[in-house]
Amino acid sequence: MRKRFIAGATCPECKAQDSMMLYVENEREMVRCVECDFLMKEPQEAVHEKTGTQQDQVIGIFKPE
Ligand SMILES: [Zn+2]
Structure with a gap:
């Protein structure tokens, strides 16, 4: 099982x-x-994987309303 942490993500x-x-x-x-x-x-x-152009999207997913 492959695991990796998501840089910059915040738990909701x-x-x-x-x-x-x-x-x-x-x-x-x-x-x-x-x-x-x-x-x-x-x-x-x-x-x-965090990439330059997708960084905002990755972070956005974990933002609360
Ligand atoms: Zn948590």
Whole structure:
């Protein structure tokens, strides 16, 4: 199982920074917070490796309303 942290991501539950871990389970991408165990199923495609142009999208996903 491959796991990696999402740089700059903030957990919507506990607001911890850099605690969101992306991994693949049954060929589906899952995102879990290592601080509070919050689980985000089927994250959007933007939650991939951070690249320059997609940085805003990646951060945006985890912003609360
Ligand atoms: Zn959390």
